[in-house]
Amino acid sequence: MVVGGGVAGLTAAYRLAGHRPGGEAAPGAAGARAGVDVLVLEASGRAGGKLLSVHVAGGVTVEGGADSFLARKPWAVDLCRELGLGDELVAPGASGAHIWARGRPVAIPAGGAFGVPGEVATLLRWPGLSVAGRLRALLDLRLPPRLTESDRDESVGALLTRRLGREAAATMVGPLVSGIAAGDLDLLSVRASFPELAEAVRRHGSLIRATRAAARRAASPTAASPTAASPTAASPTAASPTAPPPAIFLAPSGGTARLTEALADAIGPERILLDARATAVRRAGDGYAVEREDGEPVLADAVVLAVPAYAAVALVAELVPRAAAPLTAIPYVSTASVALVFPAGTGRHLPPGTGFLFPRGSAPAGVPAAVTAVTWFSRKWPRPAFGDRAVGRSSGGAATSGRWSSATVGSSTPSSATWMPPGGSGRGRRRRPCSAGSGRCPSTTSATWSGSPPPRAHWRPGRPACS
Ligand SMILES: Cc1cc2nc3c(=O)[nH]c(=O)nc-3n(C[C@H](O)[C@H](O)[C@H](O)COP(=O)(O)OP(=O)(O)OC[C@H]3O[C@@H](n4cnc5c(N)ncnc54)[C@H](O)[C@@H]3O)c2cc1C
Helix, strand or coil: CEECCEHHHHHHHHHHCCECHHHCECCCCCCCCCCCCCCEECCCCCCECCCCEEECCCCCEEECCCCCEECCCCHHHHHHHHCCCHHHEECCCCCCEEEEECCEEEECCCCCECCECCCHHHHHHCCCCCHHHHHHHHHHHCCCCCHHHCCCCCEHHHHHHHHHCHHHHHHHHHHHHHHHHCCCCCCCEHHHHCHHHHHHHHHHCCHHHHHHHHHHHHHCCCCCCCCCCCCCCCCCCCCCCCCCCCCCEEEECCCCHHHHHHHHHHHCHHHEECCCCEEEEEEECCEEEEEECCCCCEEECCCEECCCHHHHHHHHCCCCHHHHHHHHCCCCCCCEEEEEECCCCCHHHCCCCCEEECCCCCCCCCCCCCEEEEECHHHHCCCHHHCCCCEEEEEECCCCCCCCCCCCCCCCCCCCCCCCCCCCCCCCCCCCCCCCCCCCCCECCCCCCCCCCCCCCCCCCCCCCCC
């Protein structure tokens, strides 16, 4: 029995059912289904968890959660291929994110990784930092590595600040590394989240040198696979000077939920109970009884919990009381995504790149502090259904940005969001709320954004999109 029908629970069930990596069945199995007789209990009305596509207005579908898989960590991509989705995998249609620094979007330093440039000249010219901040970051080339970089864990913020200085840590690198987990740089463990940063310093004595070394390796025709010894381990590795670099991110063209749909199909819908919230796991003879909110308890020989830690607390409270405290201590952050669909003809007016990130506390006036990033979704993941409309996705919620107000990720209710039209001058020009589905207004979904407007897009498509 698997409790939780997100990608983790579905994958566990798929493997338990006898499907081996690469598509083989378990030894002695008469077919791929001849593994454990497995049942998935899922609390909500759909399987897939945080991998979900949200239908917005006008046939537009946008990811509510994950939009892609990191190719460097190949398991999700391999699983897609194993499930027959290999031909659907696409790389982003645009590259190059921006960081909101010193009051404007600034392209992330070229040729770097996680925002760390590999060349001194690139760093010295990077306009996102003050001159003092750039000079301090250069000290990374001179500072000796410390024991903590190899032997003890520390926070990502501590490592970056020591190597590059507080300004570069917060502005140039921080938004990229903390954004992935919506975490607080000063609380994220290097060992758990970015061990390659410590390894880069240990091997190369400097983050900048490690980035440069990895870029050279990637550019070399005889380049070997990327290693964990550099912060650019996610960087492409060229097989030949003319071959296009391998993609860093990949996603099924129909959205990441294609993976969970394919998993659910392979497991068999009859083995996935929806609207079946587990409330407790108890001992029952040699096995377990999983209590349900609505319905009879289900007996199982073994139980896999694939639910968030806070949900697991109640499930194991009676069975393993000692687990409650450590599970409760695992922090979670409430996040939200807001999809913005602009009128026909706006797509070409989007700025280049994939979008921008807000370093902590840098959001301009009128943008809620909870907003952490804006993705030019129609540039990054172009889809025929978008036509020539600009589609954006704004992300909110981080450990450092306070509570996301009334976030209801996954809601299809038209939001109470207000939106600043292109060219709007700031406070006091907020327009009336736009509703989802309106032809002229950007449509919002996935979150209730109360009070303040989503980030003002700093582009000028020529005419207001919402009046
Ligand atoms: C906004 C956002 C963007 C992201 N972007 C990316 C990205 O680009 N790339 C990437 O790789 N990752 C990304 N992630 C992370 C990724 O989506 C998650 O790590 C992953 O989907 C988690 O899967 P899971 O199965 O562990 O948990 P979940 O998806 O949370 O699934 C848990 C399931 O358990 C169910 N459940 C809970 N309690 C019970 C109960 N008592 N009984 C029965 N069922 C229960 C829930 O309904 C849910 O379906 C993103 C996450 C978010 C939120």
